[in-house]
Amino acid sequence: MAGTVSSTKTPPWSLCTEPAVFHDKRTGRHLCRDHFISDVESRVAETIRGRRLIVPGDHVVIALSGGKDSTALLMILARLLPALEGVTLSAFTIDEGIHGYREDTIRSADELVKKYRLTHTMISFPDLFGGTLDVFLEGREPEACSICGILRRKALNVGAERAGATKLATGHNLDDEAQSVFMNVLRGDLPRLLRDSGSDSQGRFIPRIKPLMFISEKEIAVYLMLHGAWADLPECPYAVHALRGEVRRMLAVLESKHPGTMLHLMESRAQIEAHCDGSLVAEPMRHCAECGDPCSGEICQLCNLKKTL
Amino acid sequence: MKIILPDKTIRYQKVPNPVPVEALIRDLGFDPIEVLVARNGTLVTEDALLEESDEIRIIRIAHGG
Ligand SMILES: [Zn+2]
Ligand SMILES: [Zn+2]
Numbered sequence: 025m026a027g028t029v030s031s032t033k034t035p036p037w038s039l040c041t042e043p044a045v046f047h048d049k050r051t052g053r054h055l056c057r058d059h060f061i062s063d064v065e066s067r068v069a070e071t072i073r074g075r076r077l078i079v080p081g082d083h084v085v086i087a088l089s090g091g092k093d094s095t096a097l098l099m100i101l102a103r104l105l106p107a108l109e110g111v112t113l114s115a116f117t118i119d120e121g122i123h124g125y126r127e128d129t130i131r132s133a134d135e136l137v138k139k140y141r142l143t144h145t146m147i148s149f150p151d152l153f154g155g156t157l158d159v160f161l162e163g164r165e166p167e168a169c170s171i172c173g174i175l176r177r178k179a180l181n182v183g184a185e186r187a188g189a190t191k192l193a194t195g196h197n198l199d200d201e202a203q204s205v206f207m208n209v210l211r212g213d214l215p216r217l218l219r220d221s222g223s224d225s226q227g228r229f230i231p232r233i234k235p236l237m238f239i240s241e242k243e244i245a246v247y248l249m250l251h252g253a254w255a256d257l258p259e260c261p262y263a264v265h266a267l268r269g270e271v272r273r274m275l276a277v278l279e280s281k282h283p284g285t286m287l288h289l290m291e292s293r294a295q296i297e298a299h300c301d302g303s304l305v306a307e308p309m310r311h312c313a314e315c316g317d318p319c320s321g322e323i324c325q326l327c328n329l330k331k332t333l
Numbered sequence: 334m335k336i337i338l339p340d341k342t343i344r345y346q347k348v349p350n351p352v353p354v355e356a357l358i359r360d361l362g363f364d365p366i367e368v369l370v371a372r373n374g375t376l377v378t379e380d381a382l383l384e385e386s387d388e389i390r391i392i393r394i395a396h397g398g
Contacts, residue, residue: 043377044377044378044381045376046376046378046379047380049379089343139348242366245394246369249369249371249376249392254392256392276366279364280364306345
């Protein structure tokens with residue numbers, strides 16, 4: 025497909041003469057379809073290898089929401105699976121009960137696991153907590169993401185355990201991670217900044233891994249488009265209430281003007297981490313007086329929350 | 334130029350010929366980081382040049398995982 029008109033001429037920093045589908049502003053590289061796909065997959069493979077996210081014999085369970093990030097995660101892990109010795113893959117989905125949002129994403133999760141022939145388990149908020157998120161949030165929408173976050177964390181742990189996971193993989197991407205770093209800085213929450221960064225080193229829960237942590241949201245979208253796996257899924261109706269939304273817009277503008285901003289935030293975290301050497305996160309290991317789950321205070325966040333629902 | 338917006342509405346717009354993708358999407362009020370652009374069904378980069386006769390689709394990268 026050598027270009028004959030100006031608009032398809034080979035741009036600078038191309039790896040080949042095929043038309044570019046992605047321009048990495050940070051490195052200046054232009055990538056064609058095939059080069060882009062193999063670039064994303066090999067960077068994920070490198071993250072897994074370099075950080076030892078997955079080891080031989082692991083049962084990796086993907087927290088599959090059916091949205092774009094976890095869909096791409098499943099596709100990429102399925103591609104890399106043959107190179108991961110003795111590793112099994114399965115998926116589980118949480119149904120929080122968000123009307124007008126979850127129905128579509130759950131259907132799309134269902135279709136995906138069927139296509140890849142993976143075991144799929146489901147867990148719902150009514151099963152676990154006796155009601156849907158919609159019911160819990162009536163009149164307290166501004167707290168939506170923190171309430172949902174506490175409930176989801178429990179659901180993720182229960183789901184991973186039921187599925188027999190040795191690793192729980194989530195679809196968090198570079199944008200999510202950079203936003204989290206920034207939000208924890210804005211909140212002055214250094215322990216949380218470090219806790220967020222990797223697998224739970226204290227062995228309290230099944231370790232979480234984020235294989236897409238260096239892949240941007242835009243790259244994920246392009247990856248899905250190129251595989252014909254892009255679906256126009258609705259946005260979570262509660263997301264508008266979150267601080268994350270503001271941080272997301274701010275970082276998007278910064279990244280656009282100053283490519284590499286998000287990676288720099290990740291590097292900042294890595295440097296703080298290296299200097300702190302775990303001393304800030306080593307809170308005394310305690311157990312909730314009510315449910316017995318590991319927690320940092322007297323009573324865990326979930327038990328506190330349950331009293332108010 | 335025929336432009337299909339993220340909400341699927343179609344707009345016909347006069348544009349400079351050729352026009353860089355980035356200039357077009359900023360002109361329409363989007364930030365390049367939040368959208369993808371397809372020309373005649375194929376993804377293009379922000380620095381590609383579009384022709385008056387191209388059919389352009391703008392896809393919003395929705396938030397939420
Ligand atoms: Zn190429
Ligand atoms: Zn508790």
